């Protein structure tokens with residue numbers, strides 16, 4: 186069974202279609218990349234998974250249950266969310282930011298500390314050096330690593346990434362992409378990853394869904410996606426030649 190499923194999902198804002206009849210499934214352990222130009226509806230689709238938005242038509246199911254039937258807080262606790270601006274709390278230390286959701290979930294202080302230390306290690310930020318720092322004392326790439334650690338903290342089965350590495354320089358971006366692959370190997374999470382970068386899509390996706398003007402244009406694993414013939418797919422794949 187798909188862990189996340191879109192069934193004929195449309196979304197309109199004052200009569201303007203933003204998503205049109207999107208159907209797709211994300212299996213456990215898979216990384217589905219949502220690829221598309223700016224404005225194609227990627228963020229809108231992502232926000233429907235954790236119940237920040239609800240379909241105008243159709244339904245989004247998480248664990249087989251429509252998002253409209255989930256208690257919103259329980260739903261969001263099952264879903265880690267990583268965005269470009271990170272959204273760390275500036276007055277919380279790195280350790281407190283990462284440990285926030287486990288704390289809300291009522292974990293013991295010892296368990297929280299163990300988890301925070303493990304995750305900071307995993308994202309390449311030695312806890313002895315970093316856990317007491319504040320977000321402003323970190324580089325952009327380090328803040329993004331903390332954002333990833335925080336999303337993983339309470340061990341949610343589903344992770345959403347909205348162009349998390351878009352603002353980083355190319356070297357940092359590469360490092361974080363490699364780290365994403367390592368974390369996927371270690372934690373076996375189900376992820377939905379938004380990007381407008383076809384290279385990133387091919388590197389990270391086990392499946393790639395190309396959105397064009399709010400419609401699902403192509404959905405295919407990377408090797409097959411490379412051979413996709415739609416106009417939009419060719420426009421993206423053309424970027425690989427130079």
Ligand SMILES: Nc1ncnc2c1ncn2[C@@H]1O[C@H](COP(=O)(O)OP(=O)(O)O)[C@@H](O)[C@H]1O
Nearest residue numbers: 198203221222223224225226227228229230379
């Ligand atoms: N709150 C809103 N009101 C009106 N239009 C919106 C709103 N949110 C998004 N849109 C429009 O919906 C389309 C898709 O937006 P979005 O999902 O953010 O695209 P993407 O993440 O692919 O760049 C865009 O044309 C955007 O302008």
Ligand SMILES: [Mg+2]
Nearest residue numbers: 227228229347
């Ligand atoms: Mg977006």
